[in-house]
Structure formats: structure tokens, C-alpha cells
Amino acid sequence: MLQIKDLDASIGGTEILRGLSLDVSAGEVHAIMGPNGSGKSTLAQVIAGHSDYEVTSGTVTFKGEDLLELEPEERAREGIFLGFQYPVEIPGVNNAILLREAVNAKRRHQGLDDVDAFEFLKLAREKMAVLGMDPQFLNRGVNEGFSGGEKKRNEILQMAMLEPSLAILDETDSGLDIDALRAVAEGINALRSPDRAIILVTHYQRVLDYVEPDHVHVLSDGRIARSGDKTLALELEDKGYDWVREAASA
Amino acid sequence: MPTEQENLEHLVNRRYEHGFVTDIATESLPPGLDEDVVRAISARKNEPEFMLDWRLRAFRMWREMDEPTWAHVHYPPIDFQAISYFAAPKSDEDRPKSLDEVDPKLLETYDKLGIPLHERARLAGVAVDAVFDSVSVATTFKEKLSEAGVIFCSFSEAVQEHPELVRKYLGSVVPQRDNFYAALNSAVFSDGSFVYVPKGVRCPMELSTYFRINAANTGQFERTLIVADEGSYVSYLEGCTAPMRDENQLHAAVVELVALGDAEIKYSTVQNWYPGDEQGKGGIYNFVTKRGDCRGANSKISWTQVETGSAITWKYPSCILRGDNSVGEFYSVAVTNNYQQADTGTKMIHIGKNTSSTIVSKGISAGRAQQAYRGLVRVMPQADGARNHTQCDSLLIGKECGAHTFPYMEIRNPGAKVEHEATTSKISANQLFYCRQRGISEEDAVNLIVNGFCKEVFKELPMEFAVEAQALLSVSLEGAVG
Ligand SMILES: Nc1ncnc2c1ncn2[C@@H]1O[C@H](COP(=O)(O)OP(=O)(O)OP(=O)(O)O)[C@@H](O)[C@H]1O
Numbered sequence: 114m115l116q117i118k119d120l121d122a123s124i125g126g127t128e129i130l131r132g133l134s135l136d137v138s139a140g141e142v143h144a145i146m147g148p149n150g151s152g153k154s155t156l157a158q159v160i161a162g163h164s165d166y167e168v169t170s171g172t173v174t175f176k177g178e179d180l181l182e183l184e185p186e187e188r189a190r191e192g193i194f195l196g197f198q199y200p201v202e203i204p205g206v207n208n209a210i211l212l213r214e215a216v217n218a219k220r221r222h223q224g225l226d227d228v229d230a231f232e233f234l235k236l237a238r239e240k241m242a243v244l245g246m247d248p249q250f251l252n253r254g255v256n257e258g259f260s261g262g263e264k265k266r267n268e269i270l271q272m273a274m275l276e277p278s279l280a281i282l283d284e285t286d287s288g289l290d291i292d293a294l295r296a297v298a299e300g301i302n303a304l305r306s307p308d309r310a311i312i313l314v315t316h317y318q319r320v321l322d323y324v325e326p327d328h329v330h331v332l333s334d335g336r337i338a339r340s341g342d343k344t345l346a347l348e349l350e351d352k353g354y355d356w357v358r359e360a361a362s363a
Numbered sequence: 364m365p366t367e368q369e370n371l372e373h374l375v376n377r378r379y380e381h382g383f384v385t386d387i388a389t390e391s392l393p394p395g396l397d398e399d400v401v402r403a404i405s406a407r408k409n410e411p412e413f414m415l416d417w418r419l420r421a422f423r424m425w426r427e428m429d430e431p432t433w434a435h436v437h438y439p440p441i442d443f444q445a446i447s448y449f450a451a452p453k454s455d456e457d458r459p460k461s462l463d464e465v466d467p468k469l470l471e472t473y474d475k476l477g478i479p480l481h482e483r484a485r486l487a488g489v490a491v492d493a494v495f496d497s498v499s500v501a502t503t504f505k506e507k508l509s510e511a512g513v514i515f516c517s518f519s520e521a522v523q524e525h526p527e528l529v530r531k532y533l534g535s536v537v538p539q540r541d542n543f544y545a546a547l548n549s550a551v552f553s554d555g556s557f558v559y560v561p562k563g564v565r566c567p568m569e570l571s572t573y574f575r576i577n578a579a580n581t582g583q584f585e586r587t588l589i590v591a592d593e594g595s596y597v598s599y600l601e602g603c604t605a606p607m608r609d610e611n612q613l614h615a616a617v618v619e620l621v622a623l624g625d626a627e628i629k630y631s632t633v634q635n636w637y638p639g640d641e642q643g644k645g646g647i648y649n650f651v652t653k654r655g656d657c658r659g660a661n662s663k664i665s666w667t668q669v670e671t672g673s674a675i676t677w678k679y680p681s682c683i684l685r686g687d688n689s690v691g692e693f694y695s696v697a698v699t700n701n702y703q704q705a706d707t708g709t710k711m712i713h714i715g716k717n718t719s720s721t722i723v724s725k726g727i728s729a730g731r732a733q734q735a736y737r738g739l740v741r742v743m744p745q746a747d748g749a750r751n752h753t754q755c756d757s758l759l760i761g762k763e764c765g766a767h768t769f770p771y772m773e774i775r776n777p778g779a780k781v782e783h784e785a786t787t788s789k790i791s792a793n794q795l796f797y798c799r800q801r802g803i804s805e806e807d808a809v810n811l812i813v814n815g816f817c818k819e820v821f822k823e824l825p826m827e828f829a830v831e832a833q834a835l836l837s838v839s840l841e842g843a844v845g
């Protein structure tokens with residue numbers, strides 16, 4: 114589904130990703146871990162197409178297409194979803210309206226009619242119930258005054274409504290209370306299917322207890338320093354990142 | 364898209380316009396302004412003596428006045444002697460023969476706004492001789508109004524048919540000497556609309572009028588007078604969402620509203636004069652005086668405006684809250700893009716007891732545009748229990764535009780409650796990226812944010828007008844980002 118080869122990317126002239134390669138197939142869940150500042154969010158933003166980041170070399174293909182050629186909204190409509198580490202507030206823009214616009218943008222891209230307003234609300238309420246979100250959040254401004262955890266739940270709500278083929282969740286598990294973590298994990302698991310893939314960027318083993326990854330990668334200094342199965346996460350918990358760094362430079 | 368009802372209303376109004384186009388003499392006056400010109404205008408309109416005297420007094424005052432310079436706008440000096448103050452309708456030879464001869468950009472905009480084809484031709488000033496066969500519609504409309512006793516006609520017609528009402532109320536809210544442009548308008552105004560709603564009558568429909576610029580060329584100095592007698596209600600819609608071209612650069616209209624006891628007037632405007640091209644060339648200067656007088660107790664006047672057009676706008680719809688418990692409201696969205704300049708705002712003058720006013724001003728600037736909000740809240744010593752709430756928000760798109768706020772408060776009654784809130788925000792790159800990551804195009808994202816920003820004002824507009832206003836905003840801001 115997603116192939117990244119020898120990717121170099123920089124921001125403001127500083128090179129962050131250096132020769133990163135990653136292969137994600139449909140049906141898989143990949144966890145990406147790694148120390149602060151190692152480039153995890155950079156990778157997520159580059160996949161989503163943020164224009165602040167410059168890809169200096171390497172390739173990214175998504176469903177066989179050159180992803181780097183596409184505008185951010187085209188990537189989204191093709192099925193890429195990014196759960197932001199820091200979801201932005203858009204005061205005054207109704208949360209439900211943004212959500213509906215997003216759903217419709219994707220439907221139009223697929224040649225479908227706009228979603229029926231009633232059906233949309235019904236579905237949104239259902240998903241919110243699963244996530245333990247008060248329906249009142251639909252009437253508020255997008256992330257406006259939301260607590261950290263509420264913002265994360267809102268990201269998962271959007272993901273659930275959009276049903277992306279590739280979801281990249283950048284520390285969506287951070288800052289969640291125990292119930293929220295479970296709800297969010299449930300949301301993620303509900304999305305799992307043979308034709309979808311998920312990339313979980315996380316610092317904690319905790320979420321991986323709920324969402325079992327097929328692969329775990331450690332990102333360090335802008336490249337994948339180590340890959341393994343779910344036991345790698347446990348090992349990291351135990352030994353810390355220095356262990357990976359040493360192994361990588363050895 | 365305009366609704367059925369609205370198309371209908373436009374048709375009807377066109378009938379009204381045709382009703383007085385024929386009154387206008389066919390010859391234009393040469394450029395220049397002196398007493399003879401004022402006399403000539405009055406004579407051609409066959410006006411009674413009192414109107415001529417009124418115009419002449421205005422002209423003499425105007426001669427002694429100076430053009431105001433305090434507004435935050437810049438433009439080359441206007442040569443008032445180079446303007447023709449009485450222009451005959453353009454002959455068909457001078458007009459574009461068909462839409463093929465009209466600026467394709469303008470047509471593109473009409474397309475985006477969903478303006479019907481025949482309407483486009485009229486707006487673009489194409490010589491159209493097809494008069495709409497809408498006699499039956501117009502008749503029903505007129506019948507309904509006259510059954511209710513509502514007078515809705517052109518100003519010229521009102522001067523002929525209802526001179527006593529005109530005489531009683533004209534200039535009673537905006538006196539001739541009020542300001543430079545109002546004095547000029549009073550001396551030379553060409554035509555406009557007149558509304559009278561009798562006691563206790565709720566006007567059975569929204570009164571709407573398209574400006575009649577290219578059709579009859581009366582728009583340069585337009586005069587509107589609306590009187591709501593005791594206990595009556597009227598909602599009046601002015602303007603149209605399609606950008607209108609006009610060979611006259613200067614527009615100085617005057618609008619006077621009078622609300623007697625327990626009466627309510629709701630005045631909504633969507634103003635979309637041609638703003639000039641992307642360099643700002645050829646745009647219209649719109650210097651308007653709009654004022655409402657809540658003359659009786661418990662009366663109410665609300666101004667709602669969506670301003671996107673003109674090269675330069677200078678406009679402060681105001682309320683004089685004379686009657687006890689009277690209410691004044693001002694809801695405004697002003698958009699400036701490219702090289703547009705706008706200096707707008709409102710004045711709320713509290714005179715009566717327990718008067719209250721609400722000001723919600725939303726300013727959006729993009730490109731290199733400059734925008735100023737200028738608001739005055741004055742509470743007179745006798746206005747016990749006066750209250751005002753002002754909310755004044757600016758939204759900037761891009762780095763080269765500017766927003767300026769000039770709130771003036773003159774509170775002479777210590778018991779008055781006056782609140783002022785102001786915010787300035789920007790559409791951030793991260794907000795746009797967030798929307799785009801959700802599959803929403805940048806343009807749609809800007810629209811979402813702008814509409815969210817303006818919703819408090821849009822909800823005050825009549826439904827169909829609100830929908831049009833949203834479409835208009837998105838067209839006005841096209842290309843503002845990126
Ligand atoms: N505009 C910028 N100019 C220079 N360096 C930048 C800029 N933006 C980000 N960086 C740097 O890029 C590096 C990678 O940042 P990134 O956000 O990808 O890290 P991360 O792995 O997601 O970290 P965390 O675990 O803390 O979220 C950091 O060292 C950061 O300081």
C-alpha cells in the first residue's frame with residue numbers, strides 16, 4: 114500500500130529524514146517509536162503533504178501512485194488520514210460542518226452524492242457514542258477549547274467517519290486517560306481490516322497492549338534504526354533508546 | 364442560487380423601475396455643478412416648488428463645505444465640476460450589443476454566482492429590449508401591497524403622488540448639511556426608493572430593490588426614504604450580489620429610515636459594486652450616508668450589511684435612539700481584497716431612556732486591502748439605563764493587508780453599560796493544512812473559516828440573501844490565499 118524508499122526530507126534547510134525506507138502493506142498495523150525529535154512527526158507530515166517540508170530525494174508511492182505528486186487534499190481523498198499530534202483549533206467553524214465537508218469531499222472524489230444530512234448526523238452520533246464523546250462536541254468550533262484528550266478523540270471520530278485506507282496516528286494515545294485510551298484503541302481496532310493499514314506513532318507500550326502491531330520500528334536520527342515484531346516494543350521499554358542507537362552505530 | 368421567490372421579486376422590481384424610466388428626459392446635462400444645474404434637474408423631474416427650494420438650500424450648504432479627509436482611505440482628488448449630474452440613459456448604440464462584448468471575467472463571476480442569463484445581460488449593461496412579461500406577477504405584488512396600504516415606489520413617483528409625506532420626512536434624519544456627500548446628494552439626487560408603511564401594518568412581503576444603474580443610470584446619487592408608522596414592520600433588501608459595473612466612479616447615496624412608536628425596520632444590504640480590477644483600476648467610490656431614527660418609544664431599527672464591492676467604501680449606517688426603550692442594531696460583514704479600501708462602521712446615539720444597541724462588525728481583509736472599523740457610541744446625559752454591546756472582529760488573510768479599529772465612546776450618563784470587545788485573527792497555514800488533510804480544498808477551507816467567522820451576521824439576513832451572501836464571499840476571496 115505504502116512504499117517509502119530512501120527518503121530525505123528537510124524543513125527550513127535542516128535535514129530531518131535521511132534515507133528513510135518503510136513498506137506498509139494492506140491489513141498491517143505498524144508502530145513507529147523513537148526518541149523526541151527523531152523525525153516521527155516529520156515523516157507523518159511528509160506523507161500527508163505539508164508544504165513546509167521539502168523532500169530532497171527518495172520516493173513515496175501509495176497504492177502504486179507517486180504520492181509526492183499529489184496535493185494534500187488529493188492524498189486525503191485517496192484515503193490517507195493523519196491524526197495530528199497537535200490538532201489545530203479553528204474557532205467559529207462548526208465541528209459537524211468540517212466533518213461533513215470532509216466526508217463529502219471524499220464522496221465526491223469517489224463519484225458519490227453528498228451524504229444525506231440526517232444519515233450523517235446519525236452515523237456521527239453512533240461513532241461518538243463508541244468513543245464516549247458527548248454529541249455536544251458536534252456543535253462546537255473545531256477543537257475550539259477542547260482539552261488535549263478531547264482533541265485526540267475528535268481526531269479518532271474524524272478517522273472513523275472518513276474510513277481511510279491508511280491512517281497515520283501521531284501520538285494519538287498521548288494525554289489520554291485510561292478510559293479514553295481504551296475507547297480510542299477500540300476506534301482504531303474497528304478500522305482494522307484486510308484492505309486498510311495503520312501507522313501508529315507512539316512513545317508507549319500501553320496502547321500496543323490494545324492495538325497489537327504487526328511490525329514495530331524505531332526511528333532514530335531520521336531513519337529506521339531497527340525493525341521487529343511486537344516484542345521489540347517490550348524490549349525498548351526495558352532497554353531504552355540508547356540500546357538501539359548503539360546497535361545502529363555498531 | 365437565487366430562489367424562485369427572489370427571482371420573482373427581482374422581476375417585480377424591474378417593473379417598478381420601468382415605471383419611471385420614461386419620466387427621465389433623454390438629454391444629459393453637461394458636466395459641472397451650479398444653481399442652474401440644480402434647477403434643471405428639478406425641472407426635468409417636474410418637481411413641486413418645495414423640492415426645488417430644498418435642493419437649492421442643500422446646494423448652497425454644499426458649496427461652503429469641504430470634502431472630508433478623516434477617513435482611512437486614499438484616492439486622487441475628485442473633480443466635482445467634471446461630473447455630469449444628470450445623465451440620460453445610455454443609448455443602446457453605446458452599450459455592449461451582446462454578452463460577447465462583455466469582460467469575460469465579469470461573466471465568469473456571474474456564472475459562479477448562478478445569475479440567470481437574462482439577468483447577466485442587464486447587469487453588464489447589455490442593450491436588452493425584451494421587457495419581461497411579468498405583468499401578472501407584478502400585479503399580484505402591487506395588489507398585495509396596496510391592500511395593506513403600503514406605499515413602495517420610486518422617489519420621483521413619491522414626490523408626485525405623496526408630496527406631503529416626502530415633505531414631512533425628507534431630510535428629517537439626514538439633514539442637508541449633515542456632511543459633504545449628503546449635501547451633494549440632497550442637491551442633485553436623481554432617484555431612489557420610497558416606502559411608507561401605515562400604522563399597525565406588517566408589510567406582507569420583503570421589499571427588495573436592485574439598484575438601477577445601467578438600466579436607468581440613476582444610481583450615482585440615490586435617495587431612499589423609508590417611514591414605518593406606529594406599530595408597523597417592514598424588511599427591506601437593498602442591492603444584489605452580482606458585481607455591477609458603472610461608468611460613474613463616484614456614488615454618494617443617502618438612506619433615511621424613520622421608525623415611529625413600536626415600529627420596526629429591518630434594512631439588509633448586500634453591496635457588490637465593481638471593486639476595480641486586480642490592480643484596483645476602475646472601481647467605484649461608494650460614499651454613503653445611512654441613518655435610522657428610532658423616533659418613537661419601543662421602536663427598533665436593524666442594519667445588516669454585507670459589503671464586498673467598491674474600490675473605496677465610506678459608510679456608517681447609524682441609529683438615533685430617540686424613543687424610550689428603542690433598539691438599534693448593526694450587523695456587518697465587510698470584505699476587502701486586492702487594493703480595496705473600506706472605512707465603515709456605525710454610530711449609535713442613545714437619547715431615550717433604556718435604549719439599547721448592539722454592534723457586531725466582522726471585517727475580512729485579504730491581498731493588499733486596507734480596512735477600518737469606525738464606531739461611535741454616544742450616550743446622552745438623559746439616556747438613563749442605556750446599554751451597548753460592541754463586538755468587532757477582524758480576520759486577516761495574507762500578510763500585506765491591514766485592519767484598523769477606531770472605537771469612539773462618548774458616555775455622558777454614568778449609569779450606562781457599554782461593552783466593547785475586539786479581536787484580530789489570521790487564517791493560519793496550519794488551519795488550512797488541517798482542512799486540506801481532511802480532503803477539503805484550500806478555497807473551500809477559506810470559505811469554511813470565513814463563513815464561520817461571519818455566521819453571527821449571516822443569521823440576521825433573510826434566508827435566501829444569506830445563501831447568496833455566502834456565495835458572494837467565496838467569489839470575493841477567490842485567490843486570496845496561495
Ligand atoms: N522549522 C524547523 N526548523 C528546524 N528544525 C525543525 C523545524 N521544525 C522541526 N524541526 C526539528 O525536526 C526534528 C524532528 O521533529 P519531529 O517533530 O519530526 O520529531 P518527533 O520524532 O515527532 O518528536 P516527538 O516525539 O517529540 O514528537 C526536531 O529536532 C525538530 O526540532
Ligand SMILES: [Mg+2]
Nearest residue numbers: 153154155198
Ligand atoms: Mg512528534
